[in-house]
Amino acid sequence: MDEPDLSAGSSGEWVTYLQQLLQQAGYLATEPDGDFGPATEGAVRDFQAAQGLDADGAVGPLTWAALTGSAAPETPTDPEPEPDPGPDLGGETGDVPVSLQEAGAPASLSEWTDEQKEAFFEGTVTSQVTAEAEPEPVEVLAMSDAGSSDGGVVA
Numbered sequence: 001m002d003e004p005d006l007s008a009g010s011s012g013e014w015v016t017y018l019q020q021l022l023q024q025a026g027y028l029a030t031e032p033d034g035d036f037g038p039a040t041e042g043a044v045r046d047f048q049a050a051q052g053l054d055a056d057g058a059v060g061p062l063t064w065a066a067l068t069g070s071a072a073p074e075t076p077t078d079p080e081p082e083p084d085p086g087p088d089l090g091g092e093t094g095d096v097p098v099s100l101q102e103a104g105a106p107a108s109l110s111e112w113t114d115e116q117k118e119a120f121f122e123g124t125v126t127s128q129v130t131a132e133a134e135p136e137p138v139e140v141l142a143m144s145d146a147g148s149s150d151g152g153v154v155a
Contacts, residue, residue: 003068007058010036018059021067022047 004014011034019032019040027050028043041057048055051066065071101107105116 003059003061003064005058005060006036008036008038008041015040018044018067025067 006015006018013034015036016032016034018036019028019030019034022028022040022043023032025047027047028040030039044059044063045055045057047067048057048063051063053062053066059067095109096105096107096112106112109117
């Protein structure tokens, strides 16, 4: 809904609606009459102050949003910031920063050796597990069957 800006001296259906909202919120004791007079202006100021708004007595988008419980309109006061391009990754094909490429690193992480990754990422690369490896027995730290003769070791 596009509510109009209202202030002292305004009148009409929108002022009646404003007064009804102020009355429901407990800020206006008089009956809505459609005239934005001193009682309505005082009620608006009290409501604005309670909502942490600029208590100027005029009803604009922020006051309407607070009264109706709708989202406040976005006010484009600052231009939207440009997205951070991140590090220069050496063009479309490389995923390694140019500074590392200039130091001799391959342009793509897929071309790095495990030793290069280990040195750069400080221990994040671990040895690979192969399917041919035999699993080692592991001691189970749980209750086993009373009649078990293997001592709780699972192969």
